[in-house]
Amino acid sequence: MRNWINIPRVEGRASRQAHADLPDGTFEHEIGREGFFGPAAHIHHAHAPTGWVRFEGPIRPRAFDTTKFDAVPDSAWAAEPLAGNRRCAVRFWRIEAPMDHLARNADGDELLFVHDGAGDLFCDFGHMSYTEGDYLLLPRGTMWRLVPSAPTRILMIEATDSTYKLPDKGIVGPHAIFDPAILAVPEIDAAFDDQRSETETRVAVKRVGQVSTMVFPYNPLDAVGWHGDLAPVKVNWRDIRPLMSHRYHLPPSAHTTFVGERFVVCTFVPRPIETDPGALKVPFFHSNVDYDEFIFYHRGSFFSRDNIHPGMISLHPAGFAHGPHPKAFATGQKAARKETDEVAVMIDTRDPLEVQAGAASVEWTGYVDSWRTAPAATNEAAE
Known part of the structure; x- marks a missing residue:
């Protein structure tokens, strides 16, 4: 939000840099405005921000499988x-x-x-x-x-x-x-x-x-x-050469391909995994509170998701934290491979997305429960 009063502060145990060198035993949660371009806070939690055991109400993380059409x-x-x-x-x-x-x-x-x-x-x-x-x-x-x-x-x-x-x-x-x-x-x-x-x-x-x-x-x-x-x-x-940093996990906005009115289309393509010992190597937990996030998984092995195959879609509404699945978080931080193997199209929309009948007919209703097993915090270097 461009008119927000920006007064940076540090309280308690906190890292000196977003997405790197997190305090031991913590999970970083980014609360950001304006789709990663505006003011943001990075809160270090003792538990995973997605460690819910129940989800009630109509607005929730959802997934759909277009291969069933x-x-x-x-x-x-x-x-x-x-x-x-x-x-x-x-x-x-x-x-x-x-x-x-x-x-x-x-x-x-x-x-x-x-x-x-x-x-x-x-x-x-x-x-x-x-x-x-x-x-x-x-x-x-x-x-x-x-x-x-x-x-x-x-x-x-x-x-x-x-x-x-x-x-x-x-x-x-x-x-x-x-x-x-x-x-x-x-x-x-x-x-x-x-x-x-x-x-x-x-x-x-x-x-x-x-x-x-x-x-x-x-x-x-x-x-x-x-x-x-x-x-x-x-x-x-294949013509897209992504921006990269070996010391810092770049936000999704770095991968923007096209810009529409009040939404963007981003493309995630294979890239080297961060090699800095203290850098996060999986997408960080975040609440992009101004945008809904719609991701179409095109090909590869999806780094931050479990039980997702090409042709599937995830939808994360604004207002709810999301990030890597528990299994992906645990294995991703110690990943032996040197680059990602995934291609996906992300649509971030400033206005809420309404799920249509086509998607509802091929919904994986258990997706919201896929975070139930909360991961143990690990801030060790990649092996």
């Missing part, structure tokens, strides 16, 4: 609704055959994260291929369709009534994390020319959550050229 919707706008608010809508979509129509989102920019599969995107601006791990960012109003060459599953993240931007990279400069020069844009190539036709074509337009259809006597993807500074772009998680 069986339906193959015939339209992007029929994708399974997962969660949303007035600024952000998240859906999960399976597509196995070429789209027989074009889609257009008139509510906001659409960000597609390709969980698996491969194929081609055709849009107003031309053609580009896609594969597992790609982000495809489609500006509001773009007409598009997918032609999968392999069954494809996609996490759809809509920036409702707003636009996506790249994060301000501050003193590390514009080329950190990924160089904007590597963002791919569609091309008017042979594949695009081959899809031109005089065949009647439908365009399904979503506006205020309702779908209307325009019918053209030809395929309106008929551009012969374009210029300007607005276009779809593509980047793969």
